[in-house]
Amino acid sequence: xxxxxxxxxxxxxxxxxxxxxxxxxxxxxxxxxxxxxxxxxxxxxxxxxxxxxxxxxxxxxxxxxx
Amino acid sequence: xxxxxxxxxxxxxxxxxxxxxxxxxxxxxxxxxxxxxxxxxxxxxxxxxxxxxxxxxxxxxxxxxxxxxxxxxxxxxxxxxxxxxxxxxxxxxxxxxxxxxxxxxxxxxxxxxxxxxxxxxxxxxxxxxxxxxxxxxxxxxxxxxxxxxxxxxxxxxxxxxxxxxxxxxxxxxxxxxxxxxxxxxxxxxxxxxxxxxxxxxxxxxxxxxxxxxxxxxxxxxxxxxxxxxxxxxxxxxxxxxxxxxxxxxxxxxxxxxxxxxxxxxxxxxxxxxxxxxxxxxxxxxxxxxxxxxxxxxxxxxxxxxxxxxxxxxxxxxxxxxxxxxxxxxxxxxxxxxxxxxxxxxxxxxxxxxxxxxxxxxxxxxxxxxxxxxxxxxxxxxxxxxxxxxxxxxxxxxxxxxxxxxxxxxxxxxxxxxxxxxxxxxxxxxxxxxxxxxxxxxxxxxxxxxxxxxxxxxxxxxxxxxxxxxxxxxxxxxxxxxxxxxxxxxx
Numbered sequence: 001x002x003x004x005x006x007x008x009x010x011x012x013x014x015x016x017x018x019x020x021x022x023x024x025x026x027x028x029x030x031x032x033x034x035x036x037x038x039x040x041x042x043x044x045x046x047x048x049x050x051x052x053x054x055x056x057x058x059x060x061x062x063x064x065x066x
Numbered sequence: 067x068x069x070x071x072x073x074x075x076x077x078x079x080x081x082x083x084x085x086x087x088x089x090x091x092x093x094x095x096x097x098x099x100x101x102x103x104x105x106x107x108x109x110x111x112x113x114x115x116x117x118x119x120x121x122x123x124x125x126x127x128x129x130x131x132x133x134x135x136x137x138x139x140x141x142x143x144x145x146x147x148x149x150x151x152x153x154x155x156x157x158x159x160x161x162x163x164x165x166x167x168x169x170x171x172x173x174x175x176x177x178x179x180x181x182x183x184x185x186x187x188x189x190x191x192x193x194x195x196x197x198x199x200x201x202x203x204x205x206x207x208x209x210x211x212x213x214x215x216x217x218x219x220x221x222x223x224x225x226x227x228x229x230x231x232x233x234x235x236x237x238x239x240x241x242x243x244x245x246x247x248x249x250x251x252x253x254x255x256x257x258x259x260x261x262x263x264x265x266x267x268x269x270x271x272x273x274x275x276x277x278x279x280x281x282x283x284x285x286x287x288x289x290x291x292x293x294x295x296x297x298x299x300x301x302x303x304x305x306x307x308x309x310x311x312x313x314x315x316x317x318x319x320x321x322x323x324x325x326x327x328x329x330x331x332x333x334x335x336x337x338x339x340x341x342x343x344x345x346x347x348x349x350x351x352x353x354x355x356x357x358x359x360x361x362x363x364x365x366x367x368x369x370x371x372x373x374x375x376x377x378x379x380x381x382x383x384x385x386x387x388x389x390x391x392x393x394x395x396x397x398x399x400x401x402x403x404x405x406x407x408x409x410x411x412x413x414x415x416x417x418x419x420x421x422x423x424x425x426x427x428x429x430x431x432x433x434x435x436x437x438x439x440x441x442x443x444x445x446x447x448x449x450x451x452x453x454x455x456x457x458x459x460x461x462x463x464x465x466x467x468x469x470x471x472x473x474x475x476x477x478x479x480x481x482x483x484x485x486x487x488x489x490x491x492x493x494x495x496x497x498x499x500x501x502x503x504x505x506x507x508x509x510x511x512x513x514x515x516x517x518x519x520x521x522x523x524x525x526x527x528x529x530x531x532x533x534x535x536x537x538x539x540x541x542x543x544x545x546x547x548x549x550x551x552x553x554x555x556x
Contacts, residue, residue: 008151015144015306020299023137023292025283031276033290039140040347043340046147050154051337060330 004056011046018042070215073386074393078232081394084251086239120256121399122207122392124349127454129372132353133363134453136289138297139350145306146343149313154336156314158329159476165324171406172320172468173414179475182484183418189468190414192495193317194407196464198443199457200316201407204400205230205447207369207454208393214373215389217382223448229396230444237401237436252394257345259391263376264348267355270379278355285358300521305459308525312466318399318406369454408435460502463525467494470533482536485543490536497528 022038029037054060124142132139163169167178172193177186205226212225220228268278282289292299314323326332349372356371359378363371376388412432417423423431450457471487474480500506501524508527509520 005155008154011148011151015148016303019144019303023299025279025288025290028276028279031274031279033137033279035137035291036140036347036350039137039143040344043143043147043344046151047337047340050151050340053154054333054337057333060333 002057004053007049007053010049011042014042014045068217068219068386069381069383070217070386070389071219073383074212074215074389077390078393081251081397082232082236082239085236120253120260120345120395121204122211122395123203123399123454123458124346125256125260125388125392125395126207126210126369126372127203127458128346129349129353129356130363130368130370130453131455132350133357133360133371134368135297136354137292138302139353140347141302141305141309142346143343144302145309145313146346147340148306148310150336150339150343152310152313153339154333157323157332160314161323161326161329161332163476170321170324171410171413172315172317173410175320176468176472176475176487177414179472179480180484180487185484185488186414187418188488188491190410192468192491193410193465194439195495196461197317197403197407198439198446199461199464201400201403201439201443202446202450203454203457203461204396204403205443206450206457208396209447210369211373211389211392211396214370214377215385217377226444226447229393230440233397233400233404234437234440236397237404238433249398252391252398255387255391256395259388260345260348263372263388264351267352267375267379271355271359275351278351281358282354289357290354295517295521298517298521300518301523304521304523304526308466308523308529309462311529312462312469315465315468315472317410317465318403321406321409322402366453404436404439407439408432411435411439459523459525460498463498463523463528464495466525466529467491467498467532470529470536481540481544483540483543486536486538486540489539490532493535494528494532497531498525501528 018038019035019042022035024035025033027034032040128139128142160175163178164175167174169175169178171190173186173190176189177183208229209222209226212229213220213222216225265275268275272278272281279290292302323332352372352375356375360371360374363374373385373388377385380388409432412428412435416431416435417425417428468491471482471490474482475487508522508524511527512519
């Protein structure tokens with residue numbers, strides 16, 4: 001188990017704890033109610049986090065054929 | 067004949083031609099027809115898995131759900147995001163195992179893992195049963211779509227029949243290769259249609275996204291917050307929890323997963339896919355705009371929200387483009403579901419029950435199953451009146467029941483026995499079928515419990531029943547297995 005794999009737990013907190021916290025309309029962010037913005041943030045941050053894991057993980061280095 | 071219908075049928079013909087052309091240059095044995103010979107690049111795997119996410123159900127069902135329930139419609143984005151995280155670790159070992167044992171379907175995975183042909187047959191049947199409501203969703207969407215965009219000149223019933231025939235022809239001639247190429251065209255189309263509708267409509271009626279939301283807030287105060295009861299926070303989080311848990315259990319996704327050339331494709335997908343899922347939000351914007359522009363839709367009619375608003379806002383030719391997009395978005399996921407359901411029925415049901423039939427009959431038997439299944443789903447689609455999301459979530463709750471025993475089978479010392487897996491899945495699915503046919507809900511089951519319990523997705527309860535049964539039966543059967551080996555030693 002590689003330590004940076006633990007990063008993947010963050011999005012789960014963002015949804016299961018973050019969404020109840022973010023359940024509000026104001027402030028509007030980029031024209032969207034806050035709750036909608038929060039959902040978008042969850043998806044973007046997940047992509048970044050998995051991207052970081054992908055980069056760090058030696059499994060994804062080397063030639064394409066395995 | 068109006069412009070919309072002409073355009074829709076034009077695209078239909080085009081996709082059939084592409085499907086037939088895709089077949090050329092490939093000899094179609096079963097492995098080619100069903101999983102493209104395990105040679106799909108990460109790009110094609112991505113497109114095919116995405117085709118699933120952006121089906122006609124997204125266009126009509128999600129916009130309708132947003133129209134009726136506000137922020138609850140974000141559930142797809144949330145569970146897709148979390149589901150893709152699990153894929154990073156879950157799919158590579160599954161793919162490796164499948165490649166090593168030349169597995170091409172979900173039920174073979176179960177029968178190999180649990181060394182039980184019976185369990186394989188059982189999973190086949192369960193998988194097909196769970197897919198039926200989903201295929202019904204697609205057929206129903208097609209009916210809504212064609213009848214609405216023909217401005218009433220084709221009835222939904224006739225539209226369902228037309229759509230079914232096209233889908234069957236499409237599947238029979240092309241297999242999964244047709245899906246891959248059409249999936250690219252469909253994804254480009256649906257991408258632009260969703261993007262355009264989601265931005266243009268709020269601007270057209272309210273001059274901007276924020277002013278649209280403010281108008282919604284004025285007309286329906288706090289519509290954009292999770293309510294205290296109904297599609298509440300409790301519903302949202304429980305739905306996401308179980309949907310994430312069972313994200314890869316759809317039997318029709320299994321062939322796509324096995325069609326990958328290497329396992330890195332999955333890890334790469336996990337990075338990109340959450341962003342791709344955000345497209346769903348543009349569909350939600352259409353739903354929210356419709357909530358004030360087309361008020362008063364109730365129950366199953368909410369699925370007409372996007373189409374009614376489009377017809378109010380655009381010329382027929384553009385409605386035709388939307389309709390054509392919807393049709394392609396039915397054909398691709400629909401063909402994948404039919405292919406995998408019939409592959410499973412042929413390889414894991416038919417030949418297990420009739421082992422004496424010559425193997426050369428395989429493709430023919432698979433094609434007969436395609437036709438029979440389509441007929442069954444058409445009949446359900448003609449009779450069913452629930453909203454698309456309700457049907458979809460019922461199907462989802464059923465496939466999720468396969469997850470616990472599958473996950474356990476990939477642990478080092480799997481504590482679950484085949485009897486445990488069988489009993490758990492049976493009770494889980496049985497409970498879902500019972501609640502959906504008897505119209506039982508969490509509220510009728512627990513009338514005195516607080517709202518937070520009553521609003522839970524009923525699939526949670528099914529999953530708990532499943533896991534508890536699975537563990538209990540496994541403990542019991544493991545003991546007898548140990549006793550019998552002890553006796554044989556003595």
